[in-house]
Amino acid sequence: MKNGENYNYSRRNLIKGIGASLLLMPFLQFCSDKVITLLIRLSGTNHVLGHKLRVKNFPETSSQIHIPYLIVGGGISGLSAARQFSRKGISNFLIVELENHLGGNSSNGENKYSKYPLGAHYLPLPNFQDKELLQFLQEEKIILGYDSNRLPLFDELQLTFAPEERLFYKNNWQEGLIPKTGNSINDDNEFQRFFSEMESFREAKGSDGKFLFMIPLSLSSTDEKSRKLDQITMKKWLDAHNFTSEPLLEYVDYCCRDDFGLGIEYLSAWAGMYYFAARKQDATSDKKDNVLTWPEGNARLASHLKKYTEGKVLKNHLVYDVKISGDKVIAKAFDDTNQKAIEIIADKVIMATPQFINQYVLENRKAFTKEFHYAPWLLATLVVSDLSGNFSFPLCWDNVIHGSKGLGYIYDQHQSLKQVQEKKVITYYRSFSSSDLRKTRKDFYQQKEEYWKRLIFDDLKIAHSDIEADTEEISIHLLGHGMISAVPGFIFGQAKRKAAEPIGNKIFFAHSDLSGVSVFEEAFHQGINTVNRILNGTTLDS
Numbered sequence: 001m002k003n004g005e006n007y008n009y010s011r012r013n014l015i016k017g018i019g020a021s022l023l024l025m026p027f028l029q030f031c032s033d034k035v036i037t038l039l040i041r042l043s044g045t046n047h048v049l050g051h052k053l054r055v056k057n058f059p060e061t062s063s064q065i066h067i068p069y070l071i072v073g074g075g076i077s078g079l080s081a082a083r084q085f086s087r088k089g090i091s092n093f094l095i096v097e098l099e100n101h102l103g104g105n106s107s108n109g110e111n112k113y114s115k116y117p118l119g120a121h122y123l124p125l126p127n128f129q130d131k132e133l134l135q136f137l138q139e140e141k142i143i144l145g146y147d148s149n150r151l152p153l154f155d156e157l158q159l160t161f162a163p164e165e166r167l168f169y170k171n172n173w174q175e176g177l178i179p180k181t182g183n184s185i186n187d188d189n190e191f192q193r194f195f196s197e198m199e200s201f202r203e204a205k206g207s208d209g210k211f212l213f214m215i216p217l218s219l220s221s222t223d224e225k226s227r228k229l230d231q232i233t234m235k236k237w238l239d240a241h242n243f244t245s246e247p248l249l250e251y252v253d254y255c256c257r258d259d260f261g262l263g264i265e266y267l268s269a270w271a272g273m274y275y276f277a278a279r280k281q282d283a284t285s286d287k288k289d290n291v292l293t294w295p296e297g298n299a300r301l302a303s304h305l306k307k308y309t310e311g312k313v314l315k316n317h318l319v320y321d322v323k324i325s326g327d328k329v330i331a332k333a334f335d336d337t338n339q340k341a342i343e344i345i346a347d348k349v350i351m352a353t354p355q356f357i358n359q360y361v362l363e364n365r366k367a368f369t370k371e372f373h374y375a376p377w378l379l380a381t382l383v384v385s386d387l388s389g390n391f392s393f394p395l396c397w398d399n400v401i402h403g404s405k406g407l408g409y410i411y412d413q414h415q416s417l418k419q420v421q422e423k424k425v426i427t428y429y430r431s432f433s434s435s436d437l438r439k440t441r442k443d444f445y446q447q448k449e450e451y452w453k454r455l456i457f458d459d460l461k462i463a464h465s466d467i468e469a470d471t472e473e474i475s476i477h478l479l480g481h482g483m484i485s486a487v488p489g490f491i492f493g494q495a496k497r498k499a500a501e502p503i504g505n506k507i508f509f510a511h512s513d514l515s516g517v518s519v520f521e522e523a524f525h526q527g528i529n530t531v532n533r534i535l536n537g538t539t540l541d542s
Contacts, residue, residue, distance in 0.1 A: 053320055053360040058334050061341045069093035069534075070331055070346035072319045072361075075104025076298075076520060077510040078352030079305035080527025083136075086308045088535060094344065095313045096333055102306055102313065105483075106520070108296035109381065109475060114425040116381045116412045117297025118477050121427070123520050124291045125154070127215055128282045132528060133521060140304040142292060151285050158292050161414060165398035168463040169247075173393040177254075177400055179247040190245040194252070197241070201226075201277035213277035216525040217491075217515045220278075226270065230491045234264040234272035250403060258407050259519070261375025261431040262485045271486035274517060293397065295412050298520055317342075322349060322361050322507060329506050348534050352510045352527065355499050356481055362507070371495035372513060373437050376444045377482030380428040380456045381412070383473040387424055389464040399426075399463075406430040406459045423472070428456055431482060441480045452476050483518035491516045508534055 052058065069085060071078045074097035085093050101107060105119030126133045134152055137143045143152040166173045170182040178191065204212045206223025214220040229237065234256055238249065252272070253263045259275045260267050281287045294300040314333070321332040331344040351358055359369040387395060397415075400408035407429040413421050434440040453474065460467045490496060500514045510530035512523040 052318060052334065053357065056320065058320055058332070059339075059341050061332055061343045063340075064343045064345060065094065066345050067092065067094045068347045070329070070344055070349045071095045071352055072322070072331065072349065073097065073104070073352035073357075073511070074099070074102035074309070074313065074315075075352060075511075076106055076302065076305070076523035077512060077527040077530075078350070079103070079302060079309065080524045081350050081352060081510055081531050082308045082312070082527075083305055084528045084531035088531065090535075091312075093312060094346075095309055096317045096319050096331070096344070097313060097315050098318050100315050102309065102315075103299055103302035105479070105518075106298035106302040108299035109477075110296075111381075111383060111425065111473070111475070113383060113421065113423045114412045114416070115294075115296035115299075116425055116427050116475075117299065117410070118379060119297065119479070120520060121297030121410055122160070122291040122293035123298060123301065124279055125281075125283045125289075126521065127278075127280045129219065129280075130215065130521065133524060134283075136304075136524070137292075140301075147285065149285060152283055154284075154290075154292065157415075158294065159290050160293050160397050163394055163396045164290075165400070166393045166396045167400050167402055169402040173391065173399075173463075175393050177398070178251065179402060183247055184245075187245045187247050190243055190248045191251075194243060194248055198273070198276040201273050202280065204277075211278075211280075213274050215278045215519070215521050217274070217278075217517060217522065218525065218529065226273070227492050229273060230268050230270035230486075230493075231488055232269050233488055234267045234269045237269040237272070238264065247402070254400070254407065257431045257433055258429075259517075260485050261377065261433060261483050262487070263433040266433060266435055266485075266487060268486045268488045268491055270491050271516065293415060295415055301520065319344075319353075319361060322351070323363070324504050324506050347506075349507050350510050350527075350530055350534070351507060352530075354481065354484075354511055354513050358499075358509075362503070365499070368495040368498045371490065371493065372499070373485045373487055373490070374441075374481035374513075375437055375483055375485040376432045376441050377479040378428075378430045378432070378452065378456075379477040379479070380430075380452070381475045381477075382409075382426050382428065382456075382467075382471050384424050384426065384467070384470045385472060386466075386470045387426070387464060388466045388470060395424075401459070401463045404459050404462055406456075409460070428460065430455075430459070437485065444478070444480060449476075452478075484513035484516060486516045502533070 071081050071093060074095050078095055079102060082093065082095060107118045108115050109118055134143060142155055142158055144155050145153045147153055165177050166175055167177050167179060169179045174181050201213060206212055206221030206225060208221050208223060210221035212221050212223065212226040255275055256267045256272050257263050260271055281289060316336040318334045318336065319331050320334055323330055329346050329349045331349060332341060333344060334341050355369040355372045356374060359365040395411055397411055398408065409426040409428040412425040412427055432440050432444060457468045496514060496516060500509050502508045508530050510526040512518050512526060514526060515522040
């Protein structure tokens, strides 16, 4: 989630990509005194339909749709574009979505006990400068008003309830995510020095008067003084500044994996600094670090955006070819429900789809989209009868295990006002960091249910020795292209810049991977800025 205590560093913003197909496999798990049936549901986004992009085995088009504005992709960027069109008085647009639902990684599942996220699961309190996002949150009654200092008043029922987070460290749970009890004096000194460095980055501005690190990234300074950090890994920066404490290195690695899918060995140092420095803690008078969250995660935010799309969506449609023809854009889409192809003829098209998709839909994209790297992610939602183990600090919304390969788990019912839960529902997160994400993804897809079951339980057993016996159901969600992962040279590189350039003033692009950071705010502003560029030639939010 965040860094706990007095430090405001964001946590878990997930996931865009293509995963694995739906399977259901019941089997018996034996305990000492009982036999239970453990259900494993293995799912992901519609990679079977997505695979058709590579083979291009589609029927001839049989009908046409004419529309001024076409949005390809119904994730947050696409939904935000729909909202912006609506705010500008334009209703004649269409969204085409591969899945049978909107929201992208801001989607959710639900079982008989709770809703749960299938990707991003919270929104940190926005920066006060982010007026567009503050306005949206006020529209949706997440912000209830403003105080005498004109600072937003957030709905307390949508802020994370206490206790917020805990860390399993040296065989004990402790409050917050920063290791405290059991550290050496050197460890504590290095943590203090590290956070002092991050505070300096948070406050630093360039010669243009803008913050070096800002959300959205487009509001950051163009000053070159910090951009050299994009040429080295976070690990090299830590080494160069003599940070050697094992608990600190583990903590920073966890933070990097959590927001970018990559650990400190592979992540751009600029991206690592963005994690710690881009959030300014200035939206509330007490400067307290908190997040907005819901059982279904950011699917709640997606649901607020969906109202702008009513009657304007084609779901289960795969756009497989987009070309300019004269003064129009012709998009071909496969209707998976009716097994037919259609043509959509538009004046302007917004490709609110990730670049690993766009390379198969548009011509001449692969030369630079190969520079876009995406880490695979796994989410596993467990229904458990109990969460036994050392409870030296009580169950929290966010529960992280120091030294584990995963990123901990979220207690999905934490925001419920119901004091007693029949069963507990938790969602475990794990990214797969490596130097070769394409190879990792290939291996990722080849694993079977038993492999994932073992991997999840082995990691959770560090803190919960009886987790396997206590689990009654697992829903595993695999995302092969979980999120954009900023390797050195990517954030300010040519590939990202080229991928964002409109084609012929007809085809435009809006996706969080074009920022290099997979967070809600970046996707939200991508949609707004692209609509503004289409309508009046500017990318400023208005």
